[in-house]
Amino acid sequence: MKTPSRAIDKRRLILDAGIQVFAQRGFHHCRVSDVADEAGVAYGLVYHYFDSKEEILNTLFLERWQIMLDAIAEIDRQDLPARDKLYAVAGFIIDSYRNEPELMKVIIVEVTRAANSFGRLHLDKIREAYQGIGAIVERARAEGLFKRDIPSEFAAMCFYGAIEQLLTAWIFDLLPRTEEEFEHAKGLVVDTICGGLETAPAGTAAVSG
Amino acid sequence: MKTPSRAIDKRRLILDAGIQVFAQRGFHHCRVSDVADEAGVAYGLVYHYFDSKEEILNTLFLERWQIMLDAIAEIDRQDLPARDKLYAVAGFIIDSYRNEPELMKVIIVEVTRAANSFGRLHLDKIREAYQGIGAIVERARAEGLFKRDIPSEFAAMCFYGAIEQLLTAWIFDLLPRTEEEFEHAKGLVVDTICGGLETAPAGTAAVSG
Amino acid sequence: MKTPSRAIDKRRLILDAGIQVFAQRGFHHCRVSDVADEAGVAYGLVYHYFDSKEEILNTLFLERWQIMLDAIAEIDRQDLPARDKLYAVAGFIIDSYRNEPELMKVIIVEVTRAANSFGRLHLDKIREAYQGIGAIVERARAEGLFKRDIPSEFAAMCFYGAIEQLLTAWIFDLLPRTEEEFEHAKGLVVDTICGGLETAPAGTAAVSG
Amino acid sequence: MKTPSRAIDKRRLILDAGIQVFAQRGFHHCRVSDVADEAGVAYGLVYHYFDSKEEILNTLFLERWQIMLDAIAEIDRQDLPARDKLYAVAGFIIDSYRNEPELMKVIIVEVTRAANSFGRLHLDKIREAYQGIGAIVERARAEGLFKRDIPSEFAAMCFYGAIEQLLTAWIFDLLPRTEEEFEHAKGLVVDTICGGLETAPAGTAAVSG
DNA sequence: GATGAATGAGCGTTCATTCAT
DNA sequence: AATGAATGAACGCTCATTCAT
Numbered sequence: 034m035k036t037p038s039r040a041i042d043k044r045r046l047i048l049d050a051g052i053q054v055f056a057q058r059g060f061h062h063c064r065v066s067d068v069a070d071e072a073g074v075a076y077g078l079v080y081h082y083f084d085s086k087e088e089i090l091n092t093l094f095l096e097r098w099q100i101m102l103d104a105i106a107e108i109d110r111q112d113l114p115a116r117d118k119l120y121a122v123a124g125f126i127i128d129s130y131r132n133e134p135e136l137m138k139v140i141i142v143e144v145t146r147a148a149n150s151f152g153r154l155h156l157d158k159i160r161e162a163y164q165g166i167g168a169i170v171e172r173a174r175a176e177g178l179f180k181r182d183i184p185s186e187f188a189a190m191c192f193y194g195a196i197e198q199l200l201t202a203w204i205f206d207l208l209p210r211t212e213e214e215f216e217h218a219k220g221l222v223v224d225t226i227c228g229g230l231e232t233a234p235a236g237t238a239a240v241s242g
Numbered sequence: 243m244k245t246p247s248r249a250i251d252k253r254r255l256i257l258d259a260g261i262q263v264f265a266q267r268g269f270h271h272c273r274v275s276d277v278a279d280e281a282g283v284a285y286g287l288v289y290h291y292f293d294s295k296e297e298i299l300n301t302l303f304l305e306r307w308q309i310m311l312d313a314i315a316e317i318d319r320q321d322l323p324a325r326d327k328l329y330a331v332a333g334f335i336i337d338s339y340r341n342e343p344e345l346m347k348v349i350i351v352e353v354t355r356a357a358n359s360f361g362r363l364h365l366d367k368i369r370e371a372y373q374g375i376g377a378i379v380e381r382a383r384a385e386g387l388f389k390r391d392i393p394s395e396f397a398a399m400c401f402y403g404a405i406e407q408l409l410t411a412w413i414f415d416l417l418p419r420t421e422e423e424f425e426h427a428k429g430l431v432v433d434t435i436c437g438g439l440e441t442a443p444a445g446t447a448a449v450s451g
Numbered sequence: 452m453k454t455p456s457r458a459i460d461k462r463r464l465i466l467d468a469g470i471q472v473f474a475q476r477g478f479h480h481c482r483v484s485d486v487a488d489e490a491g492v493a494y495g496l497v498y499h500y501f502d503s504k505e506e507i508l509n510t511l512f513l514e515r516w517q518i519m520l521d522a523i524a525e526i527d528r529q530d531l532p533a534r535d536k537l538y539a540v541a542g543f544i545i546d547s548y549r550n551e552p553e554l555m556k557v558i559i560v561e562v563t564r565a566a567n568s569f570g571r572l573h574l575d576k577i578r579e580a581y582q583g584i585g586a587i588v589e590r591a592r593a594e595g596l597f598k599r600d601i602p603s604e605f606a607a608m609c610f611y612g613a614i615e616q617l618l619t620a621w622i623f624d625l626l627p628r629t630e631e632e633f634e635h636a637k638g639l640v641v642d643t644i645c646g647g648l649e650t651a652p653a654g655t656a657a658v659s660g
Numbered sequence: 661m662k663t664p665s666r667a668i669d670k671r672r673l674i675l676d677a678g679i680q681v682f683a684q685r686g687f688h689h690c691r692v693s694d695v696a697d698e699a700g701v702a703y704g705l706v707y708h709y710f711d712s713k714e715e716i717l718n719t720l721f722l723e724r725w726q727i728m729l730d731a732i733a734e735i736d737r738q739d740l741p742a743r744d745k746l747y748a749v750a751g752f753i754i755d756s757y758r759n760e761p762e763l764m765k766v767i768i769v770e771v772t773r774a775a776n777s778f779g780r781l782h783l784d785k786i787r788e789a790y791q792g793i794g795a796i797v798e799r800a801r802a803e804g805l806f807k808r809d810i811p812s813e814f815a816a817m818c819f820y821g822a823i824e825q826l827l828t829a830w831i832f833d834l835l836p837r838t839e840e841e842f843e844h845a846k847g848l849v850v851d852t853i854c855g856g857l858e859t860a861p862a863g864t865a866a867v868s869g
Numbered sequence: 870g871a872t873g874a875a876t877g878a879g880c881g882t883t884c885a886t887t888c889a890t
Numbered sequence: 891a892a893t894g895a896a897t898g899a900a901c902g903c904t905c906a907t908t909c910a911t
């Protein structure tokens with residue numbers, strides 16, 4: 034068996050070491066030996082379990098990203114208002130960062146934002162996330178809850194872009210990282226994207242008054 | 243001055259070659275000799291004008307980014323509604339991509355999204371952009387046009403994140419790149435962030451009627 | 452004895468796997484795991500039976516080469532004309548290739564022609580073959596059947612060199628590999644080396660008449 | 661210019677170092693740094709002039725082998741008896757070894773006899789040599805000087821095989837390496853292959869008398 | 870200014886061999 | 891006997907940077 038419960042799973046050890054080392058020094062600025070050292074295993078064992086340094090990162094990304102894709106699909110399946118669904122999506126992503134900041138840092142910094150290397154490689158998987166969010170928006174448009182003149186794919190880009198920017202800001206200390214901030218941000222991002230920055234739209238309100 | 247008008251400005255030639263080569267192959271996937279070849283100059287001349295390969299990219303970024311920072315400041319100085327100001331900002335950035343797609347690709351892909359390398363190096367400069375946008379939002383909040391409960395820096399993150407996501411989508415062909423799309427996107431992004439995705443909030447509208 | 456008849460002889464399995472794998476991919480281009488996989492045994496078992504990857508090849512070579520040395524000695528012991536003896540030697544070697552082409556390919560390609568590695572290691576054993584052939588020639592010289600002015604060791608080199616070249620040509624498809632070709636070649640190589648390429652040396656023959 | 665006469669040609673220096681190092685330790689048993697050290701140049705310069713370690717060997721082989729192919733063709737063009745032509749060919753090859761033993765050792769040991777690696781890569785070039793020799797034989801057969809029943813390509817194999825075996829014997833000290841031996845061998849190999857080992861075929865001669 | 874040959878540290882990967890079970 | 895995870899030395903290649911001319 035590849036993952037005996039009684040013994041230490043060295044493969045997992047290497048993956049976890051990859052998270053730490055990639056997060057701290059960046060994928061390109063660390064050597065395979067750094068990962069091996071962090072995992073406390075011999076150099077060669079890394080290549081026993083993975084074909085290359087890149088495969089470690091790919092594995093980390095795909096494992097985690099799929100969980101997110103599944104979560105988005107699951108959220109969309111529920112009978113909830115679009116705003117609540119988007120809140121759940123934002124909440125899931127933000128909680129992911131809250132619970133596993135190093136892993137999410139690696140995924141965001143080394144994959145989804147690394148447009149010219151791993152980002153390109155996983156473009157299709159990344160796009161699936163946009164499409165999952167887009168599906169939520171599309172349904173809301175069909176029901177008349179969301180504006181018709183904003184295409185759902187466009188809306189999905191804005192929503193995901195806003196969240197990724199938030200995570201990036203946390204990662205690089207541009208925004209404070211407290212429990213309250215995380216929790217608060219969930220609502221704020223949905224308020225912003227769904228409700229808009231503007232106060233009661235004067236034009237509409239005035240006319241209707 | 244380093245730029246005699248009579249002779250060909252080799253420094254400029256190298257910078258322009260950097261744009262092309264970095265955009266096509268990515269900063270890390272091209273060699274200094276690729277830049278020199280593209281510029282049609284000798285290998286060593288690159289090091290006569292620049293201290294390192296990185297300095298070429300830094301120069302490209304700083305040159306262009308400052309133009310954007312100045313534009314944002316200039317826009318904020320005008321007497322316009324916040325929505326119009328944000329439209330002008332979005333318009334400036336989108337037009338930048340429209341007019342110089344390679345340069346903007348390099349800036350977005352290799353610097354602002356490259357969080358672990360150049361992004362970190364230029365964090366302060368990048369943050370200035372958020373702050374410029376944040377200033378626009380802040381003023382609108384003070385005037386009661388924008389919601390009080392969404393902090394301006396948070397709003398700026400969402401706004402900038404949405405635009406960067408858009409550019410990234412164009413760069414990697416996730417969204418169509420036509421003149422109409424570019425023009426349309428300017429309004430859409432402002433509509434989304436300022437007006438929100440939701441149709442007239444029934445509750446409020448009803449009350450006000 | 453290491454070879455119990457009731458059980459499968461894993462050692463033999465490994466040796467046979469070595470023949471296949473070394474012949475197909477070459478000794479240096481295959482890994483020990485390739486041999487183990489081909490044999491259907493575990494990685495480590497190879498090292499239970501052999502000290503090293505090299506020992507597998509050494510064993511294959513020595514086993515087979517000794518058979519040839521014995522055959523040459525046996526042939527020389529018979530009361531036959533030198534030409535018939537050389538025909539028998541050529542026949543033995545060519546039949547060896549005909550019957551076990553993979554094994555002979557390994558021996559020729561990886562040992563006798565691999566002058567800088569295994570060829571050097573087994574130089575003495577290889578030399579014994581030359582000496583065996585040389586002994587046949589020497590006797591013929593003593594009997595006046597073979598020319599005095601061609602040293603027997605020199606003749607042996609030419610004879611063996613011609614045959615090895617033939618095998619190499621078959622191995623690499625430079626000559627056709629049919630039953631007829633094999634059979635024909637036995638006579639041709641002896642005709643060439645013993646009788647020479649030239650037609651009846653008119654001058655000499657005429658004079659002797 | 662790539663080969664300025666006034667300065668030291670480092671590329672040539674590297675090639676010559678390759679000859680020495682490959683001859684002494686064998687291609688696979690030496691590192692690129694060994695070649696660089698022997699040449700007295702920096703590691704990286706080897707890769708400035710050659711794409712890989714293998715390219716050094718390929719270059720050495722092709723340079724020298726072409727000279728031999730040209731020589732064989734030139735010899736065949738002359739108006740000489742076949743035996744003299746073959747003597748010239750044998751002479752050329754043996755003199756090549758006499759004058760540049762290290763280079764010839766590398767070519768023989770690392771290329772023409774390394775059937776599974778470089779030998780295979782250069783199979784066509786090597787075959788050209790057989791064909792060149794075969795052409796000489798073929799002409800002699802047409803003129804009735806050489807036996808009809810020994811195919812020229814077969815004869816060429818025997819002739820080349822005998823010579824290569826001789827060189828190998830010298831390389832590995834199985835035969836003495838003196839000027840006399842070299843000179844003597846030229847005639848002996850031709851005598852053997854053209855005239856055969858057998859003394860005047862008594863039967864035939866007697867009958868003809 | 871301009872050239873491109875020369876430098877050498879750095880890193881990913883391979884794979885024969887060992888060893889605990 | 892049998893397994894295959896674990897080890898780590900070895901090496902080819904890249905490429906940013908320097909420097910002599």
